[in-house]
Amino acid sequence: MYCLSDKQIDYIINDISTRGVEMEALQQNLLDHICCIVEQNLEVDGDFESFYQKTIKTFYKDALWEIEEETLLLLTFKNYYKMKKTMIISGLFSAITMTAGLIFKFMHWPGASPMILMGVASLGLIFLPLMSVLKTKEKQNKNDKLIIVFGAVFGVLISFAVLFKIFHWPGANIMGLISVAIMLLVFTPLYYFTGIRNPENKTNTIMITILLVMGCGLFLTLINFRPGFTIVKASEKINQHLEECYNYATQQNSLIFNKTIIDTLTNKKNNIELNKKCNELCNAIEVIKLNVLQLTEQNIATVITYSELTMPDNYDIPTNILFGENATAKPQLQALKTNLNNFNTFILENFKQNSAILINLSDITNTDSGLPETWEKSNYYHMPLVCILRNLTQLQLEVRLIESNCMR
């Protein structure tokens, strides 16, 4: 009987590990097994290394790690039926909750959002990953496995992109674009070139590839990554028109002001103060407009060109610029409100004006929730860039109108 030295045992364990067997329990099993064979079959003065190399080769077909792979397969196969059952239940749950959620949403019944959320979460986090794991196990071909994995990744991303879109959460568009990119640039070519090689599937492959490309095209059109062209054009016109009105009012006021300065009958001191306050307010509003524009569009424009806006519908960035935690206005917007309030007080005290012409800063009832909302939240929170710019120009115009009324 051959007696193995510690060095030889180390040699065997290292070799097993180098050959790709990583599970410690399996390494120990194989080590003991090989040692037994060596001890039983090798002559006392035999050549250990060549005998070992010959023996280890009888353990496998192509590589030693096949044993570990087979072990892992058997261990995970145990959960196969549980996984399959979970997959079917989660799929059914997702289909039911999503359908019910969408019906609730159309009917404006309460509880629609959590249902849709649960449906998509169950689809994207349980059903699709489980399906891809189970299906990849069934396939032998590497390409078939890849197709399933990419298909599942696409499915998860697209379902979350739609979910984010429904809930107006940031990141929906980028997720949607990435998923369509995966579908068009990775999945479809892989699917097409794998399927086309098989003469039996040739027609089917071509048909499904066409359907996939068409589906992606339709999705891109439907998801509305950019706001509708007509809406963009309309808001561009509204903003330009309002801006022109404001500029005109500024010019006219300036002319009237210059006249009143010469006219000895008017209250010069008040008018000078009024003009100063109006200019300061309008300039402060212009600063906010440019600030929001520059940060949203990531440029350093000093003049607003409405026809060149690249993100007219973005509301995430403007909201982040103007509002902090819990939708409370940041100092910039708060300061504006204070200044407008002071302006109102100044007008009331110095000019005999009807309070109806003052800038309305009171709370406004939200038409969706029926609850009162602060002036700043109602005008600027979750508002697209074009609307924020419009509301601010409107404010500048209102200031100029008050100015002109007071100077008469």
Place this chain on the structure above:
Amino acid sequence: MNYSSELIKGTLKTIVLKLLADNKKMYGYEITQTVKEQTLDKILITEGALYPTLHSLEADGLVTTEIEFIGKRVRKYYRLSPQGKIKTKEKVSELADFMNTMKFLLNIKTKTV
């Protein structure tokens, strides 16, 4: 004559369980050698089939293990759990029944040919 690996694969769990039922505790190499001796070299269990099966039986709770240190290496003994004893009976009777059915089925076929 050696039997094909497909035939052995389908019956390996039963073979291992039955051996453990008869021998209380065994280690891997011992199992392969016992099968080889008892079947007069007709059934040769490969390492690639045996260890995955043993690990799977352990994960299913049908066998328990105990470790013995032999110098620098570790020997793992396998022993039937109470659950494994019940399973062995089921498996053996199932296989016996299956063999009878096969015998019957194949006999009929031989007659008709």
